[in-house]
Amino acid sequence: MAEKLEKSTVFQCQQCGDCCVGRGGIFVKPGEVEAMAALLELHVAEFRRRFIEDSALGHRLTVADGVCVFLMPGNLCRVHPVKPFICRQWPFFPALLVDPDELEHAKGACPGLNPDCAHEDFVEAALNHARKQNVS
Numbered sequence: 001m002a003e004k005l006e007k008s009t010v011f012q013c014q015q016c017g018d019c020c021v022g023r024g025g026i027f028v029k030p031g032e033v034e035a036m037a038a039l040l041e042l043h044v045a046e047f048r049r050r051f052i053e054d055s056a057l058g059h060r061l062t063v064a065d066g067v068c069v070f071l072m073p074g075n076l077c078r079v080h081p082v083k084p085f086i087c088r089q090w091p092f093f094p095a096l097l098v099d100p101d102e103l104e105h106a107k108g109a110c111p112g113l114n115p116d117c118a119h120e121d122f123v124e125a126a127l128n129h130a131r132k133q134n135v136s
C-alpha cells in the first residue's frame with residue numbers, strides 16, 4: 001500500500017544537528033527573511049544585518065562557530081516554525097528523489113533516514129508529503 005506511506009515511515013529527525021552546520025549554505029527564499037524577523041520581533045533590516053550574508057548563489061543564513069546562527073543548545077532550531085524551505089524540505093531533496101545512490105549516501109550522513117527504506121518507498125512518501133503540504 002505504497003500510497004499510504006508517510007514521511008515518518010522513511011524519516012524521523014534524531015536532532016543530531018549535523019545538517020545545521022550549513023554545508024553548501026542555508027539559503028533563504030523571498031518572504032522567509034520577513035517571517036523569521038517577525039518571529040524574532042526584529043525589523044527586517046536589523047535581521048538582515050545580523051543574520052544574513054550574501055553569496056554568489058544568493059542570500060543565506062550566517063554560520064557562526066561552524067553552525068547555523070539559529071542552532072540552539074539541544075540542537076533545537078530558534079526559528080523552527082518559519083525556518084527556511086531548504087531546512088523544511090529535507091530529506092526530500094531532488095537529488096535524493098531521482099537517484100537511489102544519493103539516497104543511500106544520505107542514509108550514511110543522516111541518522112534520521114530509515115536505513116531500510118527502499119528508494120521507491122522514499123519517493124512515494126515524498127509525494128504524499130507534498131500532497132499534504134498542498135492541501136494544508
Ligand code: SF4
Pocket residue numbers: 012013014015016017018019020090109110111112113
Ligand atoms: S542530520 Fe538528519 S537526524 Fe540529524 S538533525 Fe539533520 S535531519 Fe535530523
Ligand code: SF4
Pocket residue numbers: 019020021022026061068069070071072076077078079080083084087
Ligand atoms: S534554520 Fe534551523 S533548521 Fe535550518 S539550519 Fe538553522 S538551525 Fe538548522
